[in-house]
Amino acid sequence: MVRLGLADGAVFEGRCEGPWEPREGETVFTTGSTGYPQGLTDPSYRGQILVFAFPLVGQYGVDEDALESLRPQPEAVVVSRVPETGAGRRFREWLRRAGIPLMEGVDTRALVLHLRDRGTLRGRLGDGSLPRSSRFAPDLVASASCAVPETDPGEGPLAAVLDWGVKESILRRLRERGVRVARLPWNASAREVLALRPRGVLLGNGPGDPQDLLSGPVGTVRELLGRVPLFGICLGMQVLALACGAATEKLPFGHRGVNHPVREEATGRTLLTSQNHGYGVVDASAEGAGLTVTFRHLGDGSVEGIASGAYPAWGVQFHPEAAPGPWDGAFLFDRFVASLDEEGRKGAAA
């Protein structure tokens, strides 16, 4: 018997196949019914215990072509059921090889409702004792980042990507549009970024609280504002907002899933989006920071997109690269690539 002890004293029971070590993390849930290989390899889940609301997980194995990083990223995975098929066994084996405990047979419906009512809680997968530490390690972003700069060879406009745990699909969406990618470690300075003479900078997704990045990446992005077009995705949007002087906050239980509706404020149209975030930009802080809210979540009205009035800089809280999820937001990559030509060329000439 394995137990998940939550910080409020609640305990959920399940079982783990094979040996496992106790793990702690922020316990979060995703509602996606498909796309678990992409979700589990999204580095934004570092430091978290991921609960699947969908009752059956692992039913189609693990397609190595569909991964967002080299390994599954959460501290532990909690599911109701993995099927006893070859695919299900391959799924279990993949997590086991990565050393990630898979807790099965859990009443995930009750657990998800509990997290939804109480808000995200720290948890400890172990003997039922409460989690010991109260916070995530602040080095989540550093551990998710590439260690050294990597620049694509060849032709094409260059976009720098600040790697705070960037999903591979974000890089793919740029490369398939003819963009050359320079992937830079999480703590690259503005001077290091600009030395590459990029036409634009993409601020990627990543784990943890954006306010942990106030002393490094936020200052870097502040220096980049107005120098080069900036496009932020998820953590990237949060860091951009902080750099502009807006505030971020922890959401009660976050948005994680593949069918989150957002409204584009300029057109009124609705996109179905892929999401994975536990923090958000404080609505009331946007205007004073010179930011327009460009997208809103149709469930809770929270900020899902921002654009600067003063600089070529904008961001979205959802994942336009999907992986997994619908492609409704893919046009945002076209917009970024168009800005590399327009704004980036102006910047390079200046």
Ligand SMILES: NC(=O)CC[C@H](N)C(=O)O
């Ligand atoms: N996907 C992301 O970039 C997540 C951003 C941040 N870690 C959050 O949970 O809000």
